[in-house]
Amino acid sequence: xxxxxxxxxxxxxxxxxxxxxxxxxxxxxxxxxxxxxxxxxxxxxxxxxxxxxxxxxxxxxxxxxxxxxxxxxxxxxxxxxxxxxxxxxxxxxxxxxxxxxxxxxxxxxxxxxxxxxxxxxxxxxxxxxxxxxxxxxxxxxxxxxxxxxxxxxxxxxxxxxxxxxxxxxxxxxxxxxxxxxxxxxxxxxxxxxxxxxxxxxxxxxxxxxxxxxxxxxxxxxxxxxxxxxxxxxxxxxxxxxxxxxxxxxxxxxxxxxxxxxxxxxxxxxxxxxxxxxxxxxxxxxxxxxxxxxxxxxxxxxxxxxxxxxxxxxxxxxxxxxxxxxxxxxxxxxxxxxxxxxxxxxxxxxxxxxxxxxxxxxxxxxxxxxxxxxxxxxxxxxxxxxxxxxxxxxxxxxxxxxxxxxxxxxxxxxxxxxxxxxxxxxxxxxxxxxxxxxxxxxxxxxxxxxxxxxxxxxxxxxxxxxxxxxxxxxxxxxxxxxxxxxxxxxxxxxxxxxxxxxxxxxxxxxxxxxxxxxxxxxxxxxxxxxxxxxxxxxxxxxxxxxxxxxxxxxxxxxxxxxxxxxxxxxxxxxxxxxxxxxxxxxxxxxxxxxxxxxxxxxxxxxxxxxxxxxxxxxxxxxxxxxxxxxxxxxxxxxxxxxxxxxxxxxxxxxxxxxxxxxxxxx
Ligand code: WTA
Numbered sequence: 001x002x003x004x005x006x007x008x009x010x011x012x013x014x015x016x017x018x019x020x021x022x023x024x025x026x027x028x029x030x031x032x033x034x035x036x037x038x039x040x041x042x043x044x045x046x047x048x049x050x051x052x053x054x055x056x057x058x059x060x061x062x063x064x065x066x067x068x069x070x071x072x073x074x075x076x077x078x079x080x081x082x083x084x085x086x087x088x089x090x091x092x093x094x095x096x097x098x099x100x101x102x103x104x105x106x107x108x109x110x111x112x113x114x115x116x117x118x119x120x121x122x123x124x125x126x127x128x129x130x131x132x133x134x135x136x137x138x139x140x141x142x143x144x145x146x147x148x149x150x151x152x153x154x155x156x157x158x159x160x161x162x163x164x165x166x167x168x169x170x171x172x173x174x175x176x177x178x179x180x181x182x183x184x185x186x187x188x189x190x191x192x193x194x195x196x197x198x199x200x201x202x203x204x205x206x207x208x209x210x211x212x213x214x215x216x217x218x219x220x221x222x223x224x225x226x227x228x229x230x231x232x233x234x235x236x237x238x239x240x241x242x243x244x245x246x247x248x249x250x251x252x253x254x255x256x257x258x259x260x261x262x263x264x265x266x267x268x269x270x271x272x273x274x275x276x277x278x279x280x281x282x283x284x285x286x287x288x289x290x291x292x293x294x295x296x297x298x299x300x301x302x303x304x305x306x307x308x309x310x311x312x313x314x315x316x317x318x319x320x321x322x323x324x325x326x327x328x329x330x331x332x333x334x335x336x337x338x339x340x341x342x343x344x345x346x347x348x349x350x351x352x353x354x355x356x357x358x359x360x361x362x363x364x365x366x367x368x369x370x371x372x373x374x375x376x377x378x379x380x381x382x383x384x385x386x387x388x389x390x391x392x393x394x395x396x397x398x399x400x401x402x403x404x405x406x407x408x409x410x411x412x413x414x415x416x417x418x419x420x421x422x423x424x425x426x427x428x429x430x431x432x433x434x435x436x437x438x439x440x441x442x443x444x445x446x447x448x449x450x451x452x453x454x455x456x457x458x459x460x461x462x463x464x465x466x467x468x469x470x471x472x473x474x475x476x477x478x479x480x481x482x483x484x485x486x487x488x489x490x491x492x493x494x495x496x497x498x499x500x501x502x503x504x505x506x507x508x509x510x511x512x513x514x515x516x517x518x519x520x521x522x523x524x525x526x527x528x529x530x531x532x533x534x535x536x537x538x539x540x541x542x543x544x545x546x547x548x549x550x551x552x553x554x555x556x557x558x559x560x561x562x563x564x565x566x567x568x569x570x571x572x573x574x575x576x577x578x579x580x581x582x583x584x585x586x587x588x589x590x591x592x593x594x595x596x597x598x599x600x601x602x603x604x605x606x607x608x609x610x611x612x613x614x615x616x617x618x619x620x621x622x623x624x625x626x627x628x629x630x631x632x633x634x635x636x637x638x639x640x641x642x643x644x645x646x647x648x649x650x651x652x653x654x655x656x657x658x659x660x661x662x663x664x665x
Contacts, residue, residue: 014399017406017439019415023388027301027435035436035446042449043475049450050077050478053294058082058091060259063286067476072509072516073483073498074476075263076287083257084266084289085161088328089121090257101333104307104356105150108197108339115150117331120157122253123150127244128158129251134223134242136189138163138258139491141268143187145169145178145205147196148338151227151244152314153324155191160266160285163258165490167268167280170315171196171203173608175211177278181270182218184280186487189223191244195230199343206234262286263482265490269317271423272548273507274538280485281423282499288426291479292321293329295427295448299417300360301389301434302332309335310362311349316545317423318393321479322362326427341367346374350382361409362391362419366543368401368409369574376408384409389434391417394544395576396532402441420444420532422518423546424508426479429453430530443529451477455524460512468523468533473516480516540569540577547611552579555606559599561589566622566630570615570639580639581613582622582660591618615639619659635660 024030029038042049047066054063054077063080092100098118105113115123136142142164146152152168159166167185169178182190192209195202206226213221226234227244263284270278300308300322308327312318314336327334335356341349349371353361371378390410392402397418406416415434421427429451430444437445447453452474455463463469473480483489483504488496498504511517521533535541538549549567556565564584572578583599585591596616604612617638623631637644638660 014440014442017415017441019435019438020413023415024435026303027433028298029433030435032436035433038449039447043452046450050290054080054290057087057290057293063262069476071514072505074287074480076476076478077262077290080262080286081259082262082286082289083161083260084285084325084329085124085157086257087289087293088157088325089117089124092117092331093121095331097331100331102328103150103153104333104335106335106337106352106355107149108200108337108343113150120150120154120328123154124157124161125253125255126248126251127151127154128161128255130225130247131158131162131164131189132255133251134189134225134247136162136164139165139265139488139494140189141165141167141185141187142189142191143167143169143178143182143185145171145173145190145192145209146227146314147171147193147203147205147229148313148336149193149196149227149229150336151193153328153336156267156314156320156324157328161255161257163260163264163490165265165268167270168315168320169270170313170608171205172313172315172610174605175208176606177608178208178212179217180278181280182212182221184270184278185268185485186220187218188220189225190221191225191227193227193229194234195232197230197339197343199340202230202232204232204234210235210237260285265482265485267320268485269320269423271317272539272546272551274548274550276548276550276554278548278551279503279507280499281481282483282485282489283426283479284482287478287480288321289325289329291427291450291477292326295431295479296322296326296332297330298433299419299428299431299448300362300391302327302330302360306359307333307335307356307386308360308362309337309352309356309358311337311341311367312362312364312393317421317426318362321427341370342374345378346371347378347381350379350384353384353387354382357386359386360389360391361387362393364394364544365392365397365401366395366575368392368397368405371409372401372404373574379408384411387411387414389417390414391419393419393421393428395541396534397442399441406441415439416441418442418444420520420530422520424481424516425473425477425518426481429473429477430532440529443525443531445529447530451475453522453530454515455522455530456512460515465524465526465528468521470536471518471520471522471530471532472512473518476516534577540567540579542569542572542577542579542610543575545610547579547607551607552581552603552611552613555603555611556581556583556599558606559602561585561595562599563587564622566632566635567613568632568636568639570636572614575614578614579611580615580617580635582617582619582635582638584619584621617660617662619656621656623656623660 063077420430483499486500488494569577
């Protein structure tokens with residue numbers, strides 16, 4: 001997709017929402033002057049800027065060299081050593097803040113737990129000792145496939161404490177997706193649960209792991225640790241499977257943290273790209289730690305009396321950075337909710353806000369659009385006056401949804417931070433700072449200190465304000481990805497330092513050397529505000545979940561009945577984009593309703609339910625140019641029910657077009 005193909009909401013004169021005076025008066029960054037000065041310093045005096053920030057963290061060896069930048073390879077806080085679990089836990093407990101609540105956990109069936117920083121530190125150390133007892137060593141990879149329960153952050157932090165590299169796989173992914181990720185990461189351990197709750201149903205997490213590992217298809221895995229959550233029946237493999245409770249039973253409450261180099265890999269998170277194979281994005285220790293905590297503090301304006309709630313799943317980057325690392329890095333108190341927003345009823349989110357007195361709420365535009373549809377009576381039935389700040393993430397927010405969020409949820413008094421970022425960026429790059437930057441509904445506004453976004457054309461030339469182009473980052477920042485995982489990264493003595501350098505360069509740096517290509521189209525207005533339009537590559541954004549068209553296509557053609565497929569995105573009022581698939585079947589196979597259902601389910605099995613196409617159409621052939629390229633623009637028009645635009649004279653077979661539109665005679 002090119003940028004001019006995307007219909008763009010207006011960036012023209014739009015309403016300006018100034019930070020409320022009482023909010024600004026108490027905010028960390030309370031004026032535009034302060035923001036400008038901070039931003040200027042971050043670019044002109046980066047050493048001093050970051051030194052001041054990192055002095056607040058605990059280092060085993062403080063850094064002396066800020067940055068080694070050999071594009072596209074960056075090392076931040078180069079010679080420092082630290083441990084992120086110490087900074088998220090021990091540091092706060094040592095400062096006498098051990099009794100502060102780290103997590104208020106709310107299970108879907110209504111069971112709850114309150115976990116203080118001291119509790120969390122103890123649980124993390126015990127579990128870290130259990131990991132050690134299972135024989136894991138620095139650099140080993142651990143795959144986590146878990147529900148939204150406190151043991152998930154416990155497991156992540158325990159890995160981080162030992163220098164193990166975790167890879168969390170969202171619980172909505174299928175067995176096939178787990179298998180691919182286990183094998184790509186070479187994981188030696190999988191941590192899962194018997195099940196997780198979703199709308200009163202049990203998601204069979206352990207069953208999916210069993211299916212993924214069946215027939216010796218993941219030879220690297222030695223053990224599977226299983227948390228008991230739903231008490232559902234599960235299969236058990238003696239010698240391989242270990243109950244979580246048994247693993248920690250005899251472990252000590254103390255486990256000294258490993259002293260890790262700044263660039264030791266912290267985690268791998270798989271994300272969709274332009275090819276069928278997901279990329280294992282690698283984040284490292286110190287830069288990610290500093291960047292997520294700093295962005296969390298200034299963007300969510302975190303204070304001691306805040307109750308923060310991010311509704312994302314920890315299986316996505318938003319949960320990694322803004323439920324776990326960035327939030328605990330500030331010693332803040334947050335809510336974790338296990339289930340769905342409509343379980344048991346459509347008011348569950350607002351009941352949670354009221355119950356815990358949530359002050360800062362961070363959610364996704366797709367959720368907001370769903371709430372709009374469910375109706376105002378659900379939030380109206382609850383006291384939401386504790387809220388003081390709202391945030392959104394994951395996709396562009398349409399101004400109507402923004403205004404509804406502001407009025408109905410925020411009571412007209414809460415600033416909204418529309419935060420633009422990616423799995424690769426580690427933390428937020430473009431966002432309002434809520435006490436300083438006036439908001440325009442639909443704009444992510446201005447760059448976070450230390451970052452330098454720019455809009456350029458296909459040649460990399462800067463475009464004037466008001467012209468759409470490609471969004472790039474002109475300089476490295478501490479939270480940026482360090483590469484794409486490939487065998488051995490992080491194992492002491494292993495030469496795999498940059499991972500899959502070729503793919504890393506090709507994906508993000510080859511087009512404009514030295515500059516990071518985001519894959520998003522954007523425009524900057526005359527106030528310098530950034531408006532994100534959407535992906536300009538073959539990545540879809542469905543309900544804020546990134547899915548590669550190529551991934552869905554390969555899932556479809558892996559079905560024996562399918563000869564060829566093409567997948568495009570189509571606008572959807574709730575999910576932002578929806579998946580539309582076009583399929584040609586092998587000879588002799590009927591395009592029946594049953595086949596339609598079977599293929600939709602097949603994609604669900606291959607990738608996960610959330611990746612199932614919303615539309616699926618059959619045709620005898622796919623529309624191709626004479627040179628054999630699938631005409632995706634035309635397919636997008638068909639999927640959206642638009643008049644087929646542009647030149648179809650190069651189309652090989654016009655009857656195909658009629659068939660796809662469903663207007664055969
Ligand atoms: C999109 C999620 C507009 C964008 C943190 C990006 C957004 C992709 C916004 C990354 C926003 C994220 N406004 N678009 N505030 N935030 N996006 O890796 O297209 O799951 O490239 O990271 O989501 O998705 P990812």
